Amino acid sequence: MRLIAVGRLKDGPERALLERYQQRLNPKLEMIEVAEGRGAPVEIKRREAQALLACLPTNALVVALDEGGERPDSVMFSQRLETWLGSARPLCFLIGGAEGLDATVMARSDTSLSLGPMTWPHMLVRGLLAEQLYRARAISTGHPYHRAGRP
Numbered sequence: 001m002r003l004i005a006v007g008r009l010k011d012g013p014e015r016a017l018l019e020r021y022q023q024r025l026n027p028k029l030e031m032i033e034v035a036e037g038r039g040a041p042v043e044i045k046r047r048e049a050q051a052l053l054a055c056l057p058t059n060a061l062v063v064a065l066d067e068g069g070e071r072p073d074s075v076m077f078s079q080r081l082e083t084w085l086g087s088a089r090p091l092c093f094l095i096g097g098a099e100g101l102d103a104t105v106m107a108r109s110d111t112s113l114s115l116g117p118m119t120w121p122h123m124l125v126r127g128l129l130a131e132q133l134y135r136a137r138a139i140s141t142g143h144p145y146h147r148a149g150r151p
């Protein structure tokens, strides 16, 4: 799996959070960073879109992280993830920068995923997604990390 995101993550709590789950994840989550765009907001999004799309391997199965995307619960997400992993296509998650993802990125994406209706800082979204991927794998492999909580 690949996580392709705008911006360079510095040392600090956001990096520690991402790495904590990267170290535990199977299959591995490879992190690819692209530079933040410059200029007016439209230009920033266009440049970042070019850079993000250039990182995609041929035939990638693309999941765009977007507030307006699908909102599965963790069990549904684990089922989706198993389907995606079984597709034999390179699975790539995309995270935008401060201006969000360009329409061309959304058009290329196979689906979009929301982590809730609120806007999260894009550097934190990496760690939040990595945790949900780890939780999803724990659910599908029967690992006790995930406690359903409700009967």
Ligand SMILES: C[S@@+](CC[C@H](N)C(=O)[O-])C[C@H]1O[C@@H](n2cnc3c(N)ncnc32)[C@H](O)[C@@H]1O
Pocket (backbone or CB within 6 Å): 064, 065, 066, 067, 068, 094, 095, 096, 097, 098, 099, 100, 101, 113, 114, 115, 116, 117, 118, 119, 120, 121, 122, 125
């Ligand atoms: C600071 S947000 C950009 C907000 C921007 N105003 C927009 O309309 O997308 C940066 C990136 O973080 C990700 N992101 C932030 N909140 C999210 C959420 N609730 N669900 C999924 N992705 C989110 C998205 O990839 C977004 O492009």
